[in-house]
Amino acid sequence: MTMRSTPQLDLPAPMDRHLVVAEIAAVAMAAITLAALVFSGVRVADNPSFVPAVGCMTLLSDLLTAILLLSNAMVLKDRDPLRLGAAYLFSCLLLAAHLATFPGGLSTGPLIGSSEGSAWLWCFWQGGFPVLVLGFVFGRSSPLRSRDIPLAIAATAGTALLLTIVATAGSDWLPSLVQDDRYNEFMRFGVGPLLFVLSVVALGAVLFRRRMRDAVSIWLSLAMLASSLNMVLVLAGGERFSLGWCAARLLNLVVGVAVLVALLSNFIDQAQRAQVMNNRLKDLIATDPLTGIGNRLALDREMLLEWKRARREQTPLSLIMIDIDLFKSFNDRYGHPAGDRCIAAVGATLAQQAKRPADVAARLGGEEFVVLLPNTEEAGASRVADRVLAAISALNLPHADNPVGHVTVSIGVATCRPFDPNGNVGQFMEVADQALYRAKSAGRNQVCQSVAVLDAPARIC
Incomplete structure (x- = not known):
């Protein structure tokens, strides 16, 4: 035999595939949200297992996403995946605290704090994530120092702990957002509209700043769209265990899992392309450039x-x-x-x-x-x-x-x-x-x- 011919990089264009799937998912999410809005205020039967089941699955998907992004930052020595990984780490830490304070979630009553603390933790969670996404979008890409990743993890965990303390120990000094499981005060204090605006601004920033140039940007756009629709459903439902409230929780879970799967798919694509390039490099090293046969x-x-x-x-x-x-x-x-x-x-x-x-x-x-x-x-x-x-x-x-x-x-x-x-x-x-x-x-x-x-x-x- 002669030496193997140099392999061509004929892998399918992963960005095109991610974009098509994300567009289909976005249309489906919008359609489901519009359908759910019609019955958003309908009260469904209280299900003690709903919150811990959906919450724990969402927490797990966010944690795995954070680990993947932080690992990517460690390998690439780049701040971009570090910032986004910190955002997802913040999300899973606040969600864990929120589950512990949610009444009837993991126990008959809150494990820590109160029902009011649970509402404020949810607000911190829903508001902090888009703020961190904005930091990712507008942050400058630069090489990492050896201490940057542990510092980012420590800062994220410290912020999550501080917000948990504020929402639980300081709930008596915070305005009441929930009365008889209803969210009327969300609109009165402007908290709901503020969270919605933050999500929309983060969505716009990802779309127009990152311009869908990679799989992470595509699926992060979908995550911020889900966050925006989530706020719409929660505010339209108006109370816990309404159809809109339940639909919002499920929407968070589905999109969280979709983002995780997309990241895994993207890493697999990168591994395949790296393998092709590695094989190509091996062939180039072992091929005589003048004749095309082995050296x-x-x-x-x-x-x-x-x-x-x-x-x-x-x-x-x-x-x-x-x-x-x-x-x-x-x-x-x-x-x-x-x-x-x-x-x-x-x-x-x-x-x-x-x-x-x-x-x-x-x-x-x-x-x-x-x-x-x-x-x-x-x-x-x-x-x-x-x-x-x-x-x-x-x-x-x-x-x-x-x-x-x-x-x-x-x-x-x-x-x-x-x-x-x-x-x-x-x-x-x-x-x-x-x-x-x-x-x-x-x-x-x-x-x-x-x-x-x-x-x-x-x-x-």
């Missing part, structure tokens, strides 16, 4: 693999070494560009003659080439060498300094059965090189074959 690095790698396989399976291994005759005089007469074209033509011819999948054609350097033939006896290697000799002669590349008037090659062939544990690849290549030297000494434009059987005497041509 010395590729030959060494394949030679070692085939040597070990031949020893393991007790099969013969052949090596053909080729040298362009009188190439220095060719370069002197026709110039280096013509010399490069000659080398490229010889390389292409060798690639055509290495017909089996396991055969390897490679350029050693300068005007020297090799063809590695696994599981090939002496007779088979001799036939391939004769074909190579004839094919290059048939190119009929003019060479006035060559006695035959065109480009020819000299070929040395070695075959071995690497059963002897003391034998090695270096000895094998040396035998092939000696055969090539004898072909050149004998008048060039011919094949000279040696059989290097490492557990028997070598036969010299």
Whole structure:
């Protein structure tokens, strides 16, 4: 075989896929919100498991999202994923405190604080997240220092703890937002409209500042749209356990999970593209740029693999070494560009003659080439060498300094059965090189074959 062709980056465009799915989700969310608004004020039966179930799933999705983003920041050494990761960490911490203060959520009464504290924690949660998103949108991207991530986590946790203390221990000094499970005071104090405006402003900032240029921006836009619709449903429902209130909670959960899945999908896309680029880089490193066949690095790698396989399976291994005759005089007469074209033509011819999948054609350097033939006896290697000799002669590349008037090659062939544990690849290549030297000494434009059987005497041509 010749070296693998360079893989093309023909992966599907992930941004297009994310954008289409997000647009469909946005339309579905808007339609569901409009439908829910008609019955938003309808009171549903109190379900003690609804709040902890939905809340814990939302908390888990936000926590995983925060971990992914913070890990991304650590790998990329970039502040952008750090800021957004801090926003999601803030969200899950405030949600955890909110669940602990919600009456009837995790216990018959609040675990900490009061019903009023629960309402204020919900406000801090719903207002703090868009504020942090605005910080992400307008923040400058810059390299991270080693202490930035722990400082950001500590600052986020400290802020969440402070707001929890304010909402619980300081609830007596805060205005009452909930009366008989109703949210009328939200509108009276302007808290509801303020939270809605914050969500809309954050949505607009993500749309117009980030311009949907990556998957994170696309799905963050959807999250802020969900936050805005969430406020609409809560305010329209007007009380806890109304249809609008329940729909808002479910909307938060669905979008939170969607953002998490989108991030995972994006990371998988990045991993696939990185793998393609890695394979492409490996091929570029092991490919001779002039001929497109393998270089010395590729030959060494394949030679070692085939040597070990031949020893393991007790099969013969052949090596053909080729040298362009009188190439220095060719370069002197026709110039280096013509010399490069000659080398490229010889390389292409060798690639055509290495017909089996396991055969390897490679350029050693300068005007020297090799063809590695696994599981090939002496007779088979001799036939391939004769074909190579004839094919290059048939190119009929003019060479006035060559006695035959065109480009020819000299070929040395070695075959071995690497059963002897003391034998090695270096000895094998040396035998092939000696055969090539004898072909050149004998008048060039011919094949000279040696059989290097490492557990028997070598036969010299």
